[in-house]
Amino acid sequence: MTEAAKTYYQSHSKLNFIGTNGQLKINDAKVLVVGAGGLGCPCLLYLAGCGVGTIGIADFDTVSVTNLHRQIIYNYEDVGQSKVAVAKTRLLQHNPFIRINVHRLQVDETNVLELIEQYDIIVDGTDNFAVRYLINDACVYLNKPLVYGAIYQTEGHVTVFNYQNSATLRCLFAEPDAETYVPNCADVGAYNIITNIIGVMMAGEAIKVILQNPDVLANKLATYNAVSVELKTINYKPNPQSRTTSKIRFEQTTGPIEISPELFATLHPGSYHLIDVREDWERDNHHIGGQHIPLKALTNHNFSELLKNQQIILYCQVGARSQAAAQFMRKLGYTNALSLKGGLNGIG
CATH class of the missing domain: 3.40.50.720 (NAD(P)-binding Rossmann-like Domain)
Incomplete structure (x- = not known):
């Protein structure tokens, strides 16, 4: 010094x-x-x-x-x-x-x-x-x-x-x-x-x-x-x-967990399965389609109809809940689950 x-x-x-x-x-x-x-x-x-x-x-x-x-x-x-x-x-x-x-x-x-x-x-x-x-x-x-x-x-x-x-x-x-x-x-x-x-x-x-x-x-x-x-x-x-949950987030993430609004807009609607994880009242106000499963109900939902390698895109209002949902889906083995970055606010 x-x-x-x-x-x-x-x-x-x-x-x-x-x-x-x-x-x-x-x-x-x-x-x-x-x-x-x-x-x-x-x-x-x-x-x-x-x-x-x-x-x-x-x-x-x-x-x-x-x-x-x-x-x-x-x-x-x-x-x-x-x-x-x-x-x-x-x-x-x-x-x-x-x-x-x-x-x-x-x-x-x-x-x-x-x-x-x-x-x-x-x-x-x-x-x-x-x-x-x-x-x-x-x-x-x-x-x-x-x-x-x-x-x-x-x-x-x-x-x-x-x-x-x-x-x-x-x-x-x-x-x-x-x-x-x-x-x-x-x-x-x-x-x-x-x-x-x-x-x-x-x-x-x-x-x-x-x-x-x-x-x-x-x-x-x-x-x-x-x-x-x-x-x-x-x-x-x-x-x-809680510590285990944090570590799994990175151990199981094999790629980015978010998809940008710009890239999302280029995808063919039939190439992915869309899920809205917001509450009922939010969906009633506005939505962009897809299956509706509120985040609280996600853990008890039967996803047997989805293939493990299927592209899944989840969305909410600003992207926080859909990130949590995408992490949960990846833990279940759906490695191509993605969160719409910025949510509905991000796509205008």
Whole structure:
């Protein structure tokens, strides 16, 4: 470490739980933050300030005006620019002694393993439940600790999954049947105070994992309300079946699990079996045909009429439920089951 870097980190080096050796561990660590939004921005800033030696940023999006009130890395002049590119510039201005890797991509089945394999710790700052379960499953498969945070309006929570065989996302939260029941910030709003508090707490958990601190929030969910200023901790337990489910996802996947709307449009209708996994009321509003089997009913359905090598395409509204359905079908031996990427929203 250079003398300039030692000066930069001198306050940390004086702390008992970090010290000189701890700071060197932080400098050697590699942390990936997926999602450079409301949670990712404060997390990235504080990871950079702590001196995490290599920080990866994965995000496909550009900066919009509606991001600015809570995504504190960006300013008005950045609107329309790549989030990862702007974030890299800002973080290196904040701390020139670290390395920033940018991954401008949408994390999916085809790239998630290659992406996270490069890092020691993964931080999930996304707001898409399908991606959250994908990241969780990949971390279990590759045995990577996962720092998880989420907010809803003025409340938020933080925990650490898969740390020294601790519980995973699937142990704490069952995979949702309907992504429409899990609104994002754009739908219900987000208090910028809580996004920043939770994002900073996530950075703190990553640092504790690096230092192997005994107070890592493994098997514990910390919840915080920014209005009532209440902090609670809830204990939860590992479920061995959840870990198995995560591993099977990648062990049985022999190819991409999604099909793009563009490729779907080129297929002859007679070349595949189409299944709508949404609820009755959703299908009544609009559908594109096919067999109707709500996701909840999928596990009890008799698929004997389908051939194991038959092309099966499943769809829902935005693609989360159909991904879960495609994974389930592949476990049954239907290796050509695919989810329509983006669901009905993706095809307009």
